[in-house]
Amino acid sequence: MTRPSLFSLTLALPLLIWQLAFFAVPLLFLIAISFWTVRNFQMMPDLNFGNWERILTRGTFWDAYARSAILATASTVLTSVIAFPAAYAISFKLSERVKQWVIFVLIIPFFTSYLVRIYALQVFLSDGGIINAALGMLGIGPFGMLNTTFGTLVGMVTLCLPLVILLQVFSLNFVNRDLVEAAHNLRCGRLRTVFSVIVPSARVGLVIAALFAFILSFGDFVSPLYLGGGNPPTLSILITDITKSGQQWPRAAVVALMMIGTLLTVAFAAITYAYKERGK
Amino acid sequence: MNMQTPVKSEAIVRLEGVVKRFGEFTAVERADFEIGRGEFLAIMGSSGCGKTTTLRMLAGLEDPSEGNIYLDGARVNGKATWDRDTPMVWQSLALFPFLTVQENVEFSLKMRGVSTAERIERARKWLDKMQILEFADRNVSQLSGGQRQRVALARALVTEPKILLLDEPLSALDAHLKVRMQAVLSNLQKDLGITFVYVTHSMSEAFSMADRVVIMSRGKIEQIGTPQEIYHAPRNRFVAEFLGSANIFTGKLVEKSGDLWQVETAHGRFAVKAGPTPVKSVGDTVSFVVSAEKMQISAADTGVPGLRARVVGEEFVGASAIVFLETDAGEELKVQKSHGELASIDLHSGSPLNLHWEPEACHVLPGE
Numbered sequence: 114m115t116r117p118s119l120f121s122l123t124l125a126l127p128l129l130i131w132q133l134a135f136f137a138v139p140l141l142f143l144i145a146i147s148f149w150t151v152r153n154f155q156m157m158p159d160l161n162f163g164n165w166e167r168i169l170t171r172g173t174f175w176d177a178y179a180r181s182a183i184l185a186t187a188s189t190v191l192t193s194v195i196a197f198p199a200a201y202a203i204s205f206k207l208s209e210r211v212k213q214w215v216i217f218v219l220i221i222p223f224f225t226s227y228l229v230r231i232y233a234l235q236v237f238l239s240d241g242g243i244i245n246a247a248l249g250m251l252g253i254g255p256f257g258m259l260n261t262t263f264g265t266l267v268g269m270v271t272l273c274l275p276l277v278i279l280l281q282v283f284s285l286n287f288v289n290r291d292l293v294e295a296a297h298n299l300r301c302g303r304l305r306t307v308f309s310v311i312v313p314s315a316r317v318g319l320v321i322a323a324l325f326a327f328i329l330s331f332g333d334f335v336s337p338l339y340l341g342g343g344n345p346p347t348l349s350i351l352i353t354d355i356t357k358s359g360q361q362w363p364r365a366a367v368v369a370l371m372m373i374g375t376l377l378t379v380a381f382a383a384i385t386y387a388y389k390e391r392g393k
Numbered sequence: 394m395n396m397q398t399p400v401k402s403e404a405i406v407r408l409e410g411v412v413k414r415f416g417e418f419t420a421v422e423r424a425d426f427e428i429g430r431g432e433f434l435a436i437m438g439s440s441g442c443g444k445t446t447t448l449r450m451l452a453g454l455e456d457p458s459e460g461n462i463y464l465d466g467a468r469v470n471g472k473a474t475w476d477r478d479t480p481m482v483w484q485s486l487a488l489f490p491f492l493t494v495q496e497n498v499e500f501s502l503k504m505r506g507v508s509t510a511e512r513i514e515r516a517r518k519w520l521d522k523m524q525i526l527e528f529a530d531r532n533v534s535q536l537s538g539g540q541r542q543r544v545a546l547a548r549a550l551v552t553e554p555k556i557l558l559l560d561e562p563l564s565a566l567d568a569h570l571k572v573r574m575q576a577v578l579s580n581l582q583k584d585l586g587i588t589f590v591y592v593t594h595s596m597s598e599a600f601s602m603a604d605r606v607v608i609m610s611r612g613k614i615e616q617i618g619t620p621q622e623i624y625h626a627p628r629n630r631f632v633a634e635f636l637g638s639a640n641i642f643t644g645k646l647v648e649k650s651g652d653l654w655q656v657e658t659a660h661g662r663f664a665v666k667a668g669p670t671p672v673k674s675v676g677d678t679v680s681f682v683v684s685a686e687k688m689q690i691s692a693a694d695t696g697v698p699g700l701r702a703r704v705v706g707e708e709f710v711g712a713s714a715i716v717f718l719e720t721d722a723g724e725e726l727k728v729q730k731s732h733g734e735l736a737s738i739d740l741h742s743g744s745p746l747n748l749h750w751e752p753e754a755c756h757v758l759p760g761e
Contacts, residue, residue, distance in 0.1 A: 294454055295487035299501035299548070300475045313491040390532050 140373075147366035154360045161363075168367040174351065178371070181347040184262070185331035188269035192277045192326045193319070195270065200281035201307065204288075216282065222275045231268055231339050238264050238340065260342030268336025273326040280325065284318015285311070320387035327383075328376055348372055404463075405430045405556060405588050406451060411460035413446050420446040422612040423460070428590060430555070433582050435591045435603035439635075443612040444592045445560055451590060452558050453477045465555065475504075480549035481558040484565070486541055488533045488548070495520065495529040498547045505552070519547040539570050546581070556588040563598060575602055596636065600624070608632055616760075626668065629760030633682045639727040640683040643761070646673050653752060656681065659722060660700050666752040673757075680761035685715060685729040687754035691747045692738060699749030702726055704740050716740060718748070 117125075150159040168174050203215050222230070237243045238258040248254035258264050288311055296310040297303075312319065334349040343350050348368055355365040404427035413421040421443040428434050436444040449455040450462060453474035462469050469477060480501070488497050498516040507515070520526040523543040528536060533544065542562060549557055559578075563571045579602050582589045593599050599606045600620040608615045608623065608631075615635075616628040627633040633641055644658030654665045656679050665681050673679055693701060702718035705725075714735055718726045726748065738746065 289485070289487065291483050291485045291487035292489060294474075295481070295483060295489075296500075297474045298452055298454070298479070298481050300504040301500070302475055305504070310489065313489075316491065390534075 143366050143369060146363050147370055149363045151360055151363060156360065156362055164363045164367050168364055168371075174368065174371075177346050177348050177351045178375075180345065181331055181349075181372075182375070184265060184269065184337070184347065185327050188266055188273060188330035189323050189326040191266065192270050192273040193281075193323045196274055196277040196281055196322070197319075200278050200285055201311070203278070203282050204285035205293075216279065219275050219279055219282075222271075227272060228335055228339075230271065231335050234264075234268060234271065234340060235259060238267065259340060262341060265337050265341030268340040269330040269333055272333065272336065273329050276329075277322045277326050280318060280322035281315070284315040284322070287318070288314040317387045320383050324380055324383045327379060331376060331379075332372060403430055404428060405432075405465055406590070407461075407463040408447075409461040409463070411447075411450065411457045411462060413443070413450060413455060414458045419612050421450070421457075424614055426607065426614065426617055428556075428588055429604075431586045431588060433579070433589045433591065433602055433604045434607065435593060435599035435605075436607045436609060437593055437596065437599040438609035439594055441611070442609040444594075444607075444609050447609070448481070448558050448560055448590060448592045451556075452479045452481045454481075478552065478554045479556055479558055480552065480554050481560060482545045482549050482562045484561040486545040486562070488541060488544055490533055492533070493529070494525065494531050494533060494536070494544050497533060497544055498551050500548060501552050515551055516547075519551045523547045538566050539574060542566070542574055543577075546578075550581075550585070554587065556590065557582075559589060559591045561593055564593075564595075571598075578602060608635060610635070626756055627682065627758060629758050630680060632760075633758060638682050638684060639725050640685065640688060641680060641758075642683070643678060643680040646675055646677050646679045649675055654679070654757075660720065663755070664752040665755040665757060667755075667757045672759075678761075680758045681755045682758060683750045683754050684756070685727040687750055688726075688728045689749050690716065690728050690730060690735070690738060691749075693745040693747050699747045700726075701745055702748055704742055704744050704746060706742060707740050716746075718746065 145158075146156065147164055148160050148162065150157050150161045150163075203212060207215060235242075239245075240255050240257060240259065242259070244258065245255035248256070258267075292310055292314055293306055296306045301309060332349055333347075334353070337343060337347040337350055341347075346354060348371075352365045352368050355361045355368065406428035408424045408426055411421060411424040412419065424443075424447055436447055438444045446455060450457050451464075453469065453472055453476070456471055464477065464479070489500065492500070495513075495516050498519055499512045502512045502515060517526060517529065520529055523546055525536075525540055525543045525547070528540060528544075533541065536544065545562065563574050566574060575598060578589070578591075582602075591599070591603065600623075603620060605617060605619055606623055607617045610631050616623055616632045618626075623632065624636065627636060627638070630641055642656070642658050642660070642663065644656040644663070646654055647657045647662070648655035652667045652669075654667050654673075656663050656665050663681075665679070667673075689699075691699075700720065702720045705717040705719050707717070708715045710729070713729055713731050716728045716730070716735070718728065720726065728748065
């Protein structure tokens with residue numbers, strides 16, 4: 114290892130300042146206030162472990178924690194499974210020219226605010242909404258979709274899909290085409306090649322795409338509230354509930370720190386798994 | 394139309410008027426040849442000549458646009474690569490980086506539903522044969538170029554096919570390792586007695602290993618024959634130039650007495666000893682080659698009749714040297730002689746020399 118030059122340190126400076134000001138310092142502050150005390154709706158600096166004890170011994174917290182984890186996992190699996198065939202087709206079956214257009218089209222959802230898109234989905238999912246109206250013409254329904262877990266998942270998957278497809282496409286683009294032909298040549302049929310050669314070859318990118326879906330879904334506030342109804346709450350809804358009731362910012366900080374800890378663990382595990390090599 | 398040597402035994406592969414087009418581009422233009430059982434056949438040519446496309450059609454990775462391909466007597470047009478027994482070794486080797494060495498070798502056995510125990514046994518046998526058993530549990534990325542080569546061969550041969558296709562497998566290796574792997578491949582092919590079809594742009598690889606060589610250029614087969622046949626009797630100007638001969642003369646056949654011909658060229662009249670193959674009559678245009686080793690060289694003022702040319706430069710090739718010359722008309726000529734033979738000759742750039750040769754040193758290009 115050579116020591117980084119003054120020049121490269123200068124280049125890293127803006128990022129360093131940004132991360133310090135908007136990530137490291139707030140995080141440290143968050144850790145600090147999780148030990149503060151609230152008295153008469155006033156926060157006071159303290160070293161009070163009561164907030165941690167109070168939250169971590171509550172069933173409500175663990176219920177919300179499990180709910181968030183399950184929803185995020187379901188959204189991750191669903192998004193990855195829905196995205197993969199599309200990403201595969203884009204990467205392997207389209208010409209370079211068409212591929213560029215499809216990637217452009219995939220970026221379009223990011224033009225509209227997530228909240229606006231979720232309001233639009235309410236119109237689709239509500240009891241008298243567009244989907245139920247269409248099903249009604251076929252003589253089925255209506256199905257209650259708004260304010261259900263299904264509604265939450267629809268929102269989360271909609272949020273994650275474009276990003277996950279893009280990440281999957283980019284990782285599939287890097288799969289060595291010779292490997293695919295070699296597999297065929299060694300008697301591996303088309304479908305089997307997808308699972309025994311293409312997926313393992315693109316593993317790093319596919320895992321990172323899934324990780325993004327998990328991170329976005331686990332911390333999502335909008336879909337669980339506006340499409341899932343917000344009750345029973347997920348962790349992010351729990352945080353707003355706690356802050357609203359009696360200025361309990363310290364307890365909300367505990368919930369937030371538990372979420373950050375969970376995401377760090379999941380991300381670390383996912384990346385370790387993604388880069389794990391076979392053999393000695 | 395090609396000068397064909399009959400295959401040494403019964404054919405395992407037969408190409409019948411095979412054409413391959415990609416849109417407007419014709420990659421292979423009417424390939425007609427057979428590959429014998431147990432033969433080592435090299436397909437040689439520069440990049441874009443259609444050699445790899447031909448190999449890929451044998452592997453079932455491309456389908457011919459026209460014509461028929463027969464493998465072991467059966468027509469295989471349209472048959473997918475996974476339904477053929479034509480394993481291939483890729484230029485990039487295409488080893489699976491997410492599998493260990495042993496798992497790579499087991500791959501095609503697994504695809505055929507061979508039991509785990511048998512799979513392990515057969516894979517280990519091949520790893521042993523290729524002298525890489527000690528690396529069985531390693532990741533492919535930790536092996537050297539030569540070791541990876543051996544894994545690729547073991548992976549392709551583990552099913553004991555009748556034919557192995559190789560697409561420039563040695564091009565990534567350094568010169569020393571290349572020669573060593575050539576010996577490995579040659580011995581392997583002799584031991585197994587199976588057919589090797591070997592695509593390369595390297596004349597030294599093709600000529601040192603192959604029983605027969607197919608020379609291709611711009612989708613067309615220029616010549617098929619043993620390395621000796623091609624070397625001593627190139628069929629046309631392309632093959633002669635591809636093999637590095639520079640001394641090609643073209644003229645009009647003015648007199649025939651038996652196989653001793655008189656050819657009138659821009660440089661004067663030359664006596665040419667024609668072999669049995671070329672069919673030409675007086676008045677026809679004839680091209681002939683004089684190999685660089687058979688050219689005689691002397692100082693310009695010795696009075697021996699011959700061709701005058703000026704020295705352009707000299708290149709050392711081990712025990713001999715190649716002298717590059719140019720005629721007044723700008724034609725390039727090459728003479729290869731030992732250093733001793735050249736010692737008494739002034740080889741300064743621009744100095745005039747006299748070139749001459751025996752009629753027996755000439756080879757008439759039958760395809761010109």
